[in-house]
Amino acid sequence: MKHPKRILVTGGYGCIGAQTVKWLLSQTPATVVVGSREVSPQRTERLFHQDDVSRLKYTVLDVRDQRQLEGVLTLYDITHVIHLAALQTPDCNANRDMGLQINLTGTQNLLEAIKACRPNLQRFVFASSVAVYGARSSYPEQKVPMLAEPAPVNVYGVWKLASEHVSRLFSFETGIPTVSLRPGVLFGPGRDAGLTAAPTTAMKHVVCGRSYQIPFRNSQDYLYAPDVGAAFGNAAISPFTGYGVFTLPSHTIDTPHFIATLKVAVEKLGLQQQFAITVGTNEVPFICDLEYSSFLENFPATPHTPLLVAVEQSLKVFHDQHSRGWLRI
Secondary structure: OOOOOEEEEEOOOOHHHHHHHHHHHHHOOOEEEEEEOOOOHHHHHHHHOOOOHHHEEEEEOOOOOHHHHHHHHHHOOOOEEEEOOOOOHHHHHHOHHHHHHHHHHHHHHHHHHHHHHOOOOOEEEEEOOHHHOOOHHHOOOOOEOOOOOOOOOOHHHHHHHHHHHHHHHHHHHHOOOEEEEEOOEEEOOOOOOOHHHHHHHHHHHHHHOOOEEEEEOOOEEEEEHHHHHHHHHHHHHOOOOOEEEEEOOOEEEOHHHHHHHHHHHHHHOOOHHHOOEEEEEEOOOOOOOEOOHHHHHHOOOOOOOOHHHHHHHHHHHHHHHHHHOOOOO
């Protein structure tokens, strides 16, 4: 009889975290432990009310506390770790000391905790970011190679890149298969903060019957949040050895293209009378056109939902949230 998987997801209430948990609950028999600095039944209900939560556990967890990390790893007999807990770019810029303690030192604390009490862990997956790259203009290629030279433009990217390196060293030192994933701009359910959340904010405004302007018009790599959750889930449980770093499947489009797709989805759902979305004139040098074929070669079961389908599904989720009084814009 195989040893049942018990997967710890740090930052499990965040956008990627919640989608990863949903995928694990629906696609595997694993027990899933959500670790977060703030835990509440209300928060769990809002995120997972449509899921089978019989195998879901949740615990207060601060990655700055290595002893607490060791306690959680031991208490729940964790076999796999998906590490998503982090402050986003605006919070890192506003409070660099806390950003350093959570985003970099927190990762090191978790790895040391694993070595101390779970030396036979089966997999470690780290959430890095496309923020490790420079501006799009730094790369002349039509498609930016996955292993193109990193050139972070902010401390968030610097700490993500450093955490990739400590994860790589951890894998070499312990022999534990380790994967670093570099997600880009997420859209859809759970996305609610940062400049690049604007396309998702636009969808929410449509559902609420309000006008909105996405401030930028240039291209970026769009990743559907449930697909990213599935990517992290697959990276945790699919066969893999050694250490690897990967960018994720995306749709590279500009904002007018996204708005056109949104309009089609809105019409399909009969909400066209509520559509009042426009695009601004700003140009933001987002990294985009990232190559991702190597990820699909290693984890071929990961979905890559067509853009129109993803937008339509997102609108349905936001409409349900709006009807329940949960939607925030």
